[in-house]
Amino acid sequence: xxxxxxxxxxxxxxxxxxxxxxxxxxxxxxxxxxxxxxxxxxxxxxxxxxxxxxxxxxxxxxxxxxxxxxxxxxxxxxxxxxxxxxxxxxxxxxxxxxxxxxxxxxxxxxxxxxxxxxxxxxxxxxxxxxxxxxxxxxxxxxxxxxxxxxxxxxxxxxxxxxxxxxxxxxxxxxxxxxxxxxxxxxxxxxxxxxxxxxxxxxxxxxxxxxxxxxxxxxxxxxxxxxxxxxxxxxxxxxxxxxxxxxxxxxxxxxx
DNA sequence: GTTGAGCGTT
Numbered sequence: 001x002x003x004x005x006x007x008x009x010x011x012x013x014x015x016x017x018x019x020x021x022x023x024x025x026x027x028x029x030x031x032x033x034x035x036x037x038x039x040x041x042x043x044x045x046x047x048x049x050x051x052x053x054x055x056x057x058x059x060x061x062x063x064x065x066x067x068x069x070x071x072x073x074x075x076x077x078x079x080x081x082x083x084x085x086x087x088x089x090x091x092x093x094x095x096x097x098x099x100x101x102x103x104x105x106x107x108x109x110x111x112x113x114x115x116x117x118x119x120x121x122x123x124x125x126x127x128x129x130x131x132x133x134x135x136x137x138x139x140x141x142x143x144x145x146x147x148x149x150x151x152x153x154x155x156x157x158x159x160x161x162x163x164x165x166x167x168x169x170x171x172x173x174x175x176x177x178x179x180x181x182x183x184x185x186x187x188x189x190x191x192x193x194x195x196x197x198x199x200x201x202x203x204x205x206x207x208x209x210x211x212x213x214x215x216x217x218x219x220x221x222x223x224x225x226x227x228x229x230x231x232x233x234x235x236x237x238x239x240x241x242x243x244x245x246x247x248x249x250x251x252x253x254x255x
Numbered sequence: 256g257t258t259g260a261g262c263g264t265t
Contacts, residue, residue: 006265019262048263061263085259096263 004029004045015043015063016070016105017092024083025056031083036062039076040069061092067103 020032029045036042047060064070070091078089095106 004264017263021261022259025258046264057261057263058259059261059263092262094262098262101262 004033004047014105015065016067016103017095017101018062018064018070018074019090019092020060020062020077021058021088021090022085023056023058023060023087024085025058027056027060027083029060032060032062035077035080035082036064036073039073041065062089067105 018036023032027047029047032047033042033045036045041064043063043065045060045062048057049055050057062070062073064073074089074091077087080087080089091103092101095101099106
């Protein structure tokens with residue numbers, strides 16, 4: 001009966017957004033509604049879900065009608081155990097349109113922030129960019145390392161800084177010593193290395209790693225392609241390009 | 256079927 005987020009944001013002009021973190025992946029808006037509604041008038045509740053699976057991401061947004069109620073809910077629900085997990089309730093820092101929020105309320109601040117606006121460094125989160133098939137969620141799952149590192153941050157901090165300086169010193173010198181020379185040499189090395197590496201991962205199956213092409217893409221051509229990637233796109237075109245310079249290309253590709 | 260820092264939708 002609760003259609004939160006299904007019709008989009010109903011009214012966020014005078015509403016306070018609260019961010020609920022640390023909630024279980026099975027907690028839904030309906031479960032939070034009675035909990036938050038008890039402390040105030042909840043205008044809308046929205047829980048970001050994954051586009052692939054549609055599961056909740058682990059946090060929800062609760063919009064209150066009044067700030068006092070929202071504050072109360074934060075103070076009362078913050079740290080409350082929901083579904084066996086302690087949830088974190090706090091005022092949202094950013095809005096749906098990536099707008100700044102002050103105390104939970106969206107601050108409608110025009111681009112004309114002043115004369116020092118360009119000096120600002122807006123945080124550009126390419127969250128959707130990784131929506132393709134990247135597990136951004138799992139990637140950050142490794143929180144243990146972070147915590148451990150955080151502990152040593154006090155003492156290691158100096159060490160880290162020095163390490164960086166030291167590392168940069170020799171590196172810089174080396175790079176400058178034979179910058180392009182090394183680069184050039186490496187380039188060739190990489191090329192050769194890449195060649196045998198292709199058939200390496202397929203010791204058992206000598207057939208093409210990918211599904212067999214329905215039309216037979218001429219494996220022969222592929223071999224040559226890797227050897228002399230000088231011009232291959234022109235060859236595909238065929239006539240038009242051929243007409244222009246059939247001599248050098250043909251000769252090169254043929255042998 | 257799993258996971259755990261973060262800031263949002265038809």
